[in-house]
Every structure is written in structure tokens, then in C-alpha cells.
Amino acid sequence: MTPPEEPAAVEVHECGEPLVDLRGISALLVAPTAAATLVRVGVADRLVTAQTLLPIGVRLLVVSGGCPSGWHATGAAADLRICTVDGGDVAAEAGGADPLGAALAAAGLVNDPQRPWHWSYGDRAWARHRGIRQARYGPIAALGIR
């Protein structure tokens, strides 16, 4: 059996899904220093799912959500890390366990291996990673919303 071919090009079929402010979702912690906190609703849903998959006492911390320029221009990406319930660092476990990566992947997000903190769903990087030809989310600026 051969692996699926990488699509030559990923088209964007903007689904028009709105943005949501992660600061309004009590299941998630958002860093007070986060300059951008908007993501697509489908991304927020998956972040909440990932939080439910983390070990007790470990929280998903959003360092940054979407913004109109750069890597986060589609509202599909967030920069993430884990912390303790009170915001402290989680001690690294022996054996290299990665509870954050496991939870986010199980929730449907994909990671950029060059930027381990950067996770997305529905953008071109996600489509390429999944071997599909259509991304769900294009640039926020083209939506005509916020």
C-alpha cells in the first residue's frame, strides 16, 4: 500500500465560520500577555476538546491566537503550551511524554515541526498535513468581520 500523495496545491474554500475570543471560554487559560485571542469557532472547539484530554492538573495555555498578519492570519492557529492549574511550569516527565501534543493531535490539530508551540486546524498547513486538497479557512481580513 502506498502512502497518499501530497496534493500539488491546496485551495482555500472559505467556509465563512466566525471568530470567537478565547478569553471568553472558561475551559481555556489565555496568557495575560496574549496580544491576539481570536480563532475560528472550530479551532476553539478543538482546543476545548484537547483540554479535556490532558491529565488532571494540567491546563492548556493559549499564548497567542489569530491576528490579521503572519502565520495566524486565518484564525486557524494558536500558539500553545501547558501549565499547572495556577499557571506554573509543568515538570518534564522522564521518557519524553508529550501530553500537549497527544491531546492536540487527538483533537484534530496539526503541528508545525519547525515551531513546536504552533498548532492549527483548517488552514493550508493543516490540509497539507492531512493530505487533502482544500483548506477550510482563508485570511480573516477577507471575511469582512472584525
Ligand SMILES: [Zn+2]
Ligand atoms: Zn504560531
